[in-house]
Amino acid sequence: MSEPFAQLDAGGRLRHLVTLDGLGRELLEALLARAEAFAAAPARGDALSGLTVANLFGEPSTRTRASFELAALRQGAIVLNLDGALSSRAKGETLLDTAHTLRAMGVDVLVIRDSEPGVQESIARALDGEAAVVSAGEAHLSHPTQGLLDALTIRQCKGAFDRLSVAIVGDVARSRVARSAHRALATLGVPDIRVVAPPAMMPGDADFAGARRFQSADQGIAGADVVMMLRIQHERAGSGGSVDLASYRRDFGLTAARLRHAAPAAVVMHPGPMNRGVEIDSEVADGPQSVIRRQVANGVAVRMAVLAQLAEARRMRAR
Ligand code: ASP
Numbered sequence: 426m427s428e429p430f431a432q433l434d435a436g437g438r439l440r441h442l443v444t445l446d447g448l449g450r451e452l453l454e455a456l457l458a459r460a461e462a463f464a465a466a467p468a469r470g471d472a473l474s475g476l477t478v479a480n481l482f483g484e485p486s487t488r489t490r491a492s493f494e495l496a497a498l499r500q501g502a503i504v505l506n507l508d509g510a511l512s513s514r515a516k517g518e519t520l521l522d523t524a525h526t527l528r529a530m531g532v533d534v535l536v537i538r539d540s541e542p543g544v545q546e547s548i549a550r551a552l553d554g555e556a557a558v559v560s561a562g563e564a565h566l567s568h569p570t571q572g573l574l575d576a577l578t579i580r581q582c583k584g585a586f587d588r589l590s591v592a593i594v595g596d597v598a599r600s601r602v603a604r605s606a607h608r609a610l611a612t613l614g615v616p617d618i619r620v621v622a623p624p625a626m627m628p629g630d631a632d633f634a635g636a637r638r639f640q641s642a643d644q645g646i647a648g649a650d651v652v653m654m655l656r657i658q659h660e661r662a663g664s665g666g667s668v669d670l671a672s673y674r675r676d677f678g679l680t681a682a683r684l685r686h687a688a689p690a691a692v693v694m695h696p697g698p699m700n701r702g703v704e705i706d707s708e709v710a711d712g713p714q715s716v717i718r719r720q721v722a723n724g725v726a727v728r729m730a731v732l733a734q735l736a737e738a739r740r741m742r743a744r
Contacts, residue, residue, distance in 0.1 A: 438738040445608040464726035472733040474501035483539040496728035538562040572605030590617040595655035621645030
């Protein structure tokens with residue numbers, strides 16, 4: 426049996442951020458407070474000066490990668506973007522060799538997105554604290570900074586978490602965004618989280634503990650304060666299968682008419698990239714209830730907060 430993976434140091438600060446599982450409310454609140462300050466005034470601090478951050482993306486990304494890069498640069502880090510780095514697997518190099526190679530070059534933080542479960546944790550373990558690992562998306566399983574930015578956006582729009590109904594709608598089974606949003610919101614005390622999906626996209630019973638499940642979109646979003654739409658994950662095989670887009674839009678797409686089932690002041694979210702006219706209509710995505718651009722802005726702030734805390738934890742250990 427291997428040791429349990431420790432994301433936190435003895436002082437309760439992040440050594441790595443691979444998953445939101447096991448992180449307590451106090452830590453999440455502290456990260457949100459810090460991110461909120463960055464969102465209000467995107468300072469160009471020096472919390473990361475002297476550190477090198479490498480972005481290793483084994484899956485496509487625009488906003489997550491750009492926002493990690495900006496979050497690091499705005500705090501004085503040196504940033505290395507190695508989109509193809511994990512594909513040196515194709516040359517027979519193991520992921521762990523790649524990680525050790527980068528560490529030997531003095532990389533302090535590895536920001537990793539990969540379609541294979543477990544990659545972030547195995548690299549964090551292998552580097553044994555010599556470099557911090559931050560997940561930028563792990564298969565269908567987790568996307569912790571997305572969960573935090575979604576929570577921040579909801580708090581900014583709705584104030585407290587403790588009376589909210591949040592509907593997470595669409596391809597839930599294959600969505601790391603949904604899993605991390607659920608984890609963050611459940612930890613932060615949201616009492617009513619709803620998973621709204623057709624049977625083929627409904628997660629298994631062991632997943633999304635405590636959430637209410639709906640197979641009807643109209644019922645699932647009825648009265649909700651937040652409607653979080655998800656992208657159909659065509660690239661992930663498995664549940665969901667091939668989707669008939671016209672019937673999906675009819676039954677699950679967020680049209681202006683469907684949105685009227687939600688609370689009158691409901692906000693609409695989507696992690697991007699959007700399939701306009703499928704899971705969400707442009708009229709809604711660009712309409713007055715949409716906070717999708719705010720999510721993007723908050724992505725930079727949240728990633729600044731996470732990187733700043735990791736950098737502090739490293740400095741404390743180096744003392
Ligand atoms: N950009 C998000 C992710 O990488 C959402 C998506 O792709 O559907 O998980």
